[in-house]
Amino acid sequence: xxxxxxxxFFSNRTITELADQLRAGETSAVExxxxxxxxxxxxxxxxxxxxxxxxxxxxxxxxxxxxxxxxGQDRGPLHGIPVAVKDIIEVAGLPxxxxxxxxxxxVSTSDAECVHRxxxxxxxxxxxxxxxxxxxxxxxxxxxxxxxxxxHDPTRITGGSSGGSGAAVAAGMVPLxxxxxTGGSVRIPAALCGVVGFKPAYGAIPTGGVFPLSxxxxxxxxxARTPQDCRTGYRxxxxxxxxxxxxxxxxxxxxxIDPNSLHPTDPEVTRIARAALETSGIPVQDLGIxxxxxxxxxxxxxxxxxxxxxxxxxxxxxxxxxxxxxLGRLRESARTAGWQHVRALAAxxxxxxxxxxxLSGVDLLAMPTTCVVATEIDRREITVDGADVNVxxxxxxxxxxxxxxxxxxxxILAGAIGGLPVGLQLIGRPGAEDVLLAAATRISG
Numbered sequence: 001x002x003x004x005x006x007x008x009f010f011s012n013r014t015i016t017e018l019a020d021q022l023r024a025g026e027t028s029a030v031e032x033x034x035x036x037x038x039x040x041x042x043x044x045x046x047x048x049x050x051x052x053x054x055x056x057x058x059x060x061x062x063x064x065x066x067x068x069x070x071x072g073q074d075r076g077p078l079h080g081i082p083v084a085v086k087d088i089i090e091v092a093g094l095p096x097x098x099x100x101x102x103x104x105x106x107v108s109t110s111d112a113e114c115v116h117r118x119x120x121x122x123x124x125x126x127x128x129x130x131x132x133x134x135x136x137x138x139x140x141x142x143x144x145x146x147x148x149x150x151x152h153d154p155t156r157i158t159g160g161s162s163g164g165s166g167a168a169v170a171a172g173m174v175p176l177x178x179x180x181x182t183g184g185s186v187r188i189p190a191a192l193c194g195v196v197g198f199k200p201a202y203g204a205i206p207t208g209g210v211f212p213l214s215x216x217x218x219x220x221x222x223x224a225r226t227p228q229d230c231r232t233g234y235r236x237x238x239x240x241x242x243x244x245x246x247x248x249x250x251x252x253x254x255x256x257i258d259p260n261s262l263h264p265t266d267p268e269v270t271r272i273a274r275a276a277l278e279t280s281g282i283p284v285q286d287l288g289i290x291x292x293x294x295x296x297x298x299x300x301x302x303x304x305x306x307x308x309x310x311x312x313x314x315x316x317x318x319x320x321x322x323x324x325x326x327l328g329r330l331r332e333s334a335r336t337a338g339w340q341h342v343r344a345l346a347a348x349x350x351x352x353x354x355x356x357x358x359l360s361g362v363d364l365l366a367m368p369t370t371c372v373v374a375t376e377i378d379r380r381e382i383t384v385d386g387a388d389v390n391v392x393x394x395x396x397x398x399x400x401x402x403x404x405x406x407x408x409x410x411x412i413l414a415g416a417i418g419g420l421p422v423g424l425q426l427i428g429r430p431g432a433e434d435v436l437l438a439a440a441t442r443i444s445g
Contacts, residue, residue: 006042006043006046006047006171008036008042008043008171008172009036009038009039010039010174010175014225014228015077015078015224015229016232018032019079019080023069023074028066029065029066029081030059033126034059036174037055037126039171039173040173043151047150048130048147048164049163049167049168049173050127051087051097051130054126057094058125061125062080065079068122075120075122077236078233080123081175083123083124083174083175083177084126084169085115085118085125085127085177086178087099087130088211089211090111091112091115091125092111095108096128097144099130099131099134099135099144100322100323101144101322102321110209112207112209113208114210114237115178117237123236126174130147131160131162131164132163132185133323133325133326135161135182136307136329137326138159138161139325140157140158140162140189141158142323143323147377149377150170150193150374151167151171152194152374152419153420155376156376157374158193159190159374160185161179161180162181162185162197165223166189166192166193166197169193170193176222176233177223178221178223178237179220179222180207180210180213180218181219181220181221183217183299184370184396184398184399184403186199186219186411187411187423188411189223191368191421191423194416194421195224196230196410197230198222198230198234198408198410198411198433199402199410200219201433202403202430203406204219204234204430205221207219212310213306215306216306216348217302220237227441228441230410230437231434251363251439252283252362253361254282254284254285254365254439255285255287255359255361255362255365256286256287256367257288257358257366258286258288259371259398261292262289262397262398263389263398264384264385265372265384265385266372266373266385266417267385268417269368269417270368272415273367273425275414275415276415289354294351297344298344298348298350299344301336301340301341301343301347302345305336305340307329308334352405355401355405363435364428364435364439365426366425368422368423369424369425370398370423371398402427407429408433409426409436410426410436410437411425412424
């Protein structure tokens with residue numbers, strides 16, 4: 001670590017604690033919002049986590065939240081809590097640039113459904129966070145407004161594509177941030193920045209008003225300091241009002257998947273992730289994946305064909321407005337044939353059956369979140385355990401399977417290598433998100 005990481009107001013405060021203080025009159029939504037704005041002003045010039053900060057709108061929303069609480073109107077656990085939103089998610093009245101020169105002047109006229117649910121829950125939106133251009137990249141360092149930077153070492157990537165959201169939470173600028181996750185874009189920055197990132201099951205949070213990358217794989221997710229805070233945000237966004245189940249995470253066993261079966265992984269990353277799991281006292285058994293190539297074929301065939309379908313006209317008419325990184329990937333995507341997409345859909349169905357079988361004898365699955373810790377900004381090749389690999393593959397190799405399966409997955413902090421965080425990833429069954437997050441709470445201590 002090159003220096004001490006930024007420690008904004010929210011670095012050591014949970015949403016539950018803040019909510020209790022609000023209702024006890026020990027703080028106010030305006031005070032919390034001003035603390036968030038101060039932390040952004042203090043740290044963001046170095047980290048570039050935010051592309052837009054709505055100071056006036058955030059204070060007005062906080063004043064409204066305080067007035068409602070004073071009148072006895074309590075909108076729920078996010079009432080008065082500052083939240084940041086990834087800049088591919090529409091927020092009425094604010095720019096939504098998608099990290100791209102193509103949308104440099106675009107201002108949203110309506111809220112995405114997930115933003116509507118945040119506002120209905122009383123959350124205070126403080127601004128929009130930096131995204132890899134069009135969310136098409138796991139590094140977070142290719143965007144019209146420049147790279148987001150890792151709070152643990154600003155010369156290194158945050159991971160992406162929700163890199164600004166990861167940096168904002170890790171630096172204590174906000175207690176909760178929205179991201180999107182098509183191949184790992186919530187969990188990767190969570191792992192590299194040392195926070196918690198949660199992707200629920202496919203379709204659990206509506207994607208209306210979110211600019212699509214690959215509609216069959218896109219998920220809305222949340223980043224926060226703790227699994228409990230992720231669960232709080234998730235339940236508001238998913239419209240869940242019943243009491244969470246199995247709070248203690250009392251699970252019988254976890255199946256460990258060797259990450260090298262999917263992608264070459266730094267042995268120290270594997271050791272640290274496995275050690276964090278085993279110190280929890282939960283029984284762990286080793287499981288194998290029948291055919292890893294099913295994952296690779298399914299994911300790439302679907303993502304590439306859908307991504308190019310979403311951008312074909314922009315590539316044809318204004319290719320110069322793309323960053324080189326994303327334009328190169330889109331041109332690669334254009335070479336995906338129709339028969340490859342058809343076979344990818346079949347591979348997805350087979351993989352989902354394989355995941356059901358893996359989970360038939362265990363409660364959860366586990367593996368590292370990423371194969372490596374945060375690399376240097378703009379670096380695209382790296383040596384991992386003696387193998388030369390591209391950084392993109394080393395970042396999404398262990399996260400993309402769970403987008404293809406549509407499974408809920410969470411990344412928690414497992415430890416560090418040279419001051420750079422290592423993530424442990426847990427995967428569960430759709431509909432059992434409470435079990436997954438309760439177990440994550442137990443393992444993370």
